[in-house]
Amino acid sequence: MAQTASPAPGASGGTATAAHLIHPQTLISIRNLELRAKVVVEGFWAGLHKSPYHGFSVEFTEYRQYTPGDDTRYLDWKLLGRSDRYYIKKFEDETNVRCHLLVDNSRSMDYGSGPVRKTDYANTLAATLAYFLYLQGDAVGLLTFHDDIRDYLPARHKTGHLRHLMLALEQPAGGAGTDLARPLERITELVRKRGMMVLITDLLAPIETLEAHLALLAAAGHEIFLFQILDPAEIDLSLDQAALYRDVETGRDLYVDPQQARRAYQERLAAHETSVRETCRKLDITFLRLSTQDPLELALFHFLRARTQQGRRVRRAGMTRRA
DSSP, X not given: OBOOOOXXXXXXXXXXXXXXXXXXXXXXXXXXXXXXXXXXXXXXXXXXXXXXXXXXXXXXXXXXXXXXXXXXXXXXXXXXXXXXXXXXXXXXXGSOOEEEXXXXXXXXXXXXXXXXXXXXXXXXXXXXXXXXXXXXXXXXXXXXXXXXXXXXXXXXXSTTHHHHHXXXXXXXXXXXXXXSHHHHHHHHHHOOSOOEEEEEEOOOSOHHHHHHHHHHHHHTTOEEEEEEEEOHHHHHOOOOSOEEEEOTTTOOEEEEOHHHHHHHHHHHHHHHHHHHHHHHHXXXXXXXXXXXXXXXXXXXXXXXXXXXXXXHXXXXXHHHHHO
């Protein structure tokens, strides 16, 4: 499955435009990364509960006993009548998972045509997902990389682990080029148990290299999400005038005339995206392309919706096999 960001639930109910959500520029002004993540997650839940989307995860897999503080809307009244005990339907997105976040810290991620650099956006997205999953009781790990492996934290859910993860994400971008093969090889070696892999990168690398290593992860049974983070100027080549530009990864100076280069650039970008989508479709990987201007609540919403949809497909496939 491949999909891109679109309107998400907002505080006013229905679908919200970016104007109703927190702009990344405002969010990045919060220096503490964990606090940023908390703001996004709390804002997301506040908006979700006031919108028609609050029940998008309506399928459950099991029951658990009611504990004070649980939402009484999810009590099973029929089961109460039969057993005289209170049970809560346990939803698919509550089941514990082991998630590893693979975050690109290469030099190209340090680019930003405005106040929000790709690395700021990517690290905040990773922190948001980590914070959300940690609150759900899931084990979260991290692997950061550039042209080599940078930091690795195994997936855990214990006191202090989330803080260590946030500190690793606060490191500035470095290295030279982007090597997507190396981190995917390494995580395949390190993680033997089936879990979730979330790759966050600008994806400025040949798809042929990426496809083979994603296929290995998919073959191991991992649920895979691929977030491509791009600056608005990279999407439409919105440069004002012809000038010399330096490639931050190779150090080469390139003369670019936007008027002449824009069409060819957009055609190549579209072809690259088409190849990525086709690869993700074949491997059943969720692909989400985000601009650094997109509110982070959008990314979290689509992440959860994709997990719900993927869970339904897995259950249907299991029922088919049993039949």
